[in-house]
Amino acid sequence: MKNVLAAFLTFIAILLVIVEPGHSFNFDDGATQLLPCTTYNIGTSGDTPSTECCNGARTLQSSTPTTDDKREACEFLKAVASSIPLIKEDKASSLFKKCGVNVPYSFSKDGNCET
Numbered sequence: 001m002k003n004v005l006a007a008f009l010t011f012i013a014i015l016l017v018i019v020e021p022g023h024s025f026n027f028d029d030g031a032t033q034l035l036p037c038t039t040y041n042i043g044t045s046g047d048t049p050s051t052e053c054c055n056g057a058r059t060l061q062s063s064t065p066t067t068d069d070k071r072e073a074c075e076f077l078k079a080v081a082s083s084i085p086l087i088k089e090d091k092a093s094s095l096f097k098k099c100g101v102n103v104p105y106s107f108s109k110d111g112n113c114e115t
Contacts, residue, residue, distance in 0.1 A: 003042065003086055025064060025072035033059045034080075034107075037095060041107065043088040054099035061101050074105035074113035082109035 033056035039045035040053055049057070064073045081092055092107040105111055 003044065024066070025069045025076065027076055029063060030060060030073060030076050031080075033057070033063075034077075037107075040095065041088065041092045042084070042086040043091055049095060049098050053095070054101070057096055057099040057101045061096075061103050064103070070104055071113050073103075074111055077105060077107045078109055078111045078113060081107055081111075 034053070036050055036052035036056055040049040060073060064070045081087055081089070089108065095107045096103050105113060
């Protein structure tokens, strides 16, 4: 439980640092949508993301209709993935696929945001 709390607080701190006003993709909304995925991404909730997590992933997908939005969402996910020390890269990078969400980016510190 201590690790989950630490990961959650790290996630919130990162969001406060990387939020950039004026962009069409809203970093605060992205954080809110994917917050339920924290326990899955750090490996404390089993092999399947929660319903709330997948709902957030679907909302994120629908909130990124343009190429620029998708790139910004990708950069956001990349920054978050790079900054959470407890993140399980294999779980995070498979999140969207496990939720049945088709997006051109992944929750990965090594994601390619130019596609």
